Amino acid sequence: MRLEILPVPGIGHVTEGDDLAVLIGSAAPWLRDGDVLVVTSKIISKAEGRLVDVPADGPDRQAARDRVLAAETARVVASRGATRIVQTHHGFVMASAGIDASNVDKTRLVLLPEDPDASARALRAGLRERYGVNVAIIVSDTMGRPWRNGLTDVALGVAGMDAIRDHRGEVDPYGNELVLTQMAVVDELAGAGELIKGKCDQMPVAVIRGYLTPPLTEDGEGARVLVRDASMDLFSLGTAEARAAGMAAAATLPDRPGDTAPDPAVVDQAIASVADAIAPGTVFTQVTDDEARRALTAIVPGWPTDATALVLCSPPTPVGPVQLVRFGTDVQRLRTALAAVDVPAQLLPPPNGTTAAATLAL
Template identity: 40%
Template sequence: MKSISIIGIEGLPIIYPGDDLPKLIMDACEKENIIIENGDILVVTQKIISKSESCLVDLNTITPSNLAKKWAIEWDRDPRLIELVFQKSKRISKMQNGVLLTETEHGFYCINAGIDLSNVSGDNMATYLPIDSDKSAFNIRNSIKKSLGIDTAIIVTDTWGRPWRFGVTNVAIGLSGMSPFRDYRGLSDANGMDLKASVIAVVDELAAASELVMNKLDNIPVCLVKGYKFVPDEGSINDLIRPPEQDLFR
């Protein structure tokens, strides 16, 4: 019987800038009697990576531009936050009904450039996305390999909305040690039909499934996936970003 298990790793402390995040993850696993094995996948929320990598901004240090002030007044928003979104965006895709849809410096399309005020100590503190989530994932993977002699894959996640559908879902924004895809092209289905367009974004599927365990309330920012046979590879999140000439929506 095919099955995978997703285990929430509890007991991590509040993360602060400069913390050794891989060690804290390994310590929490040991405390909870969770054994990390070769071929496992660790799924890590970007929030704790952003905190450990000092991707934090005190909004009191932000001077809003005239555009940020104008837009904030129109939609009853914090002009400092709007200005920070502008600063962390490569392009503003849409400003409508109080929503800022932006293209980030990484090439992601998301609300408010991924800037978040939740689960951050301090009334005026905001987190922004890690500078290089692939590198963040590699550093976690490499530290675990050096400490435990175990080769895992790492997925870094964030929570985004989707066009045409209500509700948000976790998606991958960084990875290390695995291909982001399962490519079925050239294979045959159960009826012998050749598959020509079936390339599954497995890192996004694993990211979404992990949120069922981690969620937003239980302080479980990391989970361990066991039993999924991924394709080992030095994949990058950039492999998932569709180039502009192939994108129907930007």
């Protein structure tokens, strides 16, 4: 495969209501079937009127920007100082919801296109109707990456090609079947187009030639297939936000045992993890001997029939009111440590005739 990346100069300043198909087609009469146009989302937003008026500077400008950001945000993923990483209503996870103040008058902010896939389809249809060319459109914007420094362009909207090339089921030269490999080819092409477009060169469109042979007749599913559902995202929160969510969850732990028997080694690890945080003399003992556990559970008031493991919780001696309060805190520390490794626990009274002050049923 041989690829060419071609600039499209001469598009000029884009304003609300401009026909991008005419602007691009006039600037690139050399377009041919199968070309992939990488179009900066900003000129689409400008043509579609996705701009907001704000003060040119000062605290009022920041306050206005904050209001716009809140309106464009579906949920906050992470924040550090003035930086906000959010999920937009499209599903994209981006800094500041993709709101941009570059290459626009200082009294305006540019928002992302409302529906980048629809914008790509409309531009593709316009070029086909006016100039008779069957091209693919990638609406691109710049994003950061969670594991690497630096930015790159990615696809927000797509029409005329598949967003993902699925290699699953293929066999590599060594005879290994590929089971996970799905390449986001439109992101790769968006990044390639950015090499030509740049950020300060007023070159909002690049053409990639040689990738599509032949071009698709249909628009395809668009870039929405690239958006990972938050429930499947292993990094759906920032570190501080995940910690805060965990601490909030620790305050509302369900008081019940788990549905399956916990691994004794995992329970011991949870006990060890709080050893340096609990009061001296507080002892947590996991009872692993089957006969001893059966004898103790028989005399624990309210022992749940579905519980399969037991931890005895003993406070330091002598124990007074202050020490008992601290002991309760330490028991909650252990319940939180157990919950962190998916071991729910129910707090119960101690077995009669023991030195324990509480029991955890697991």
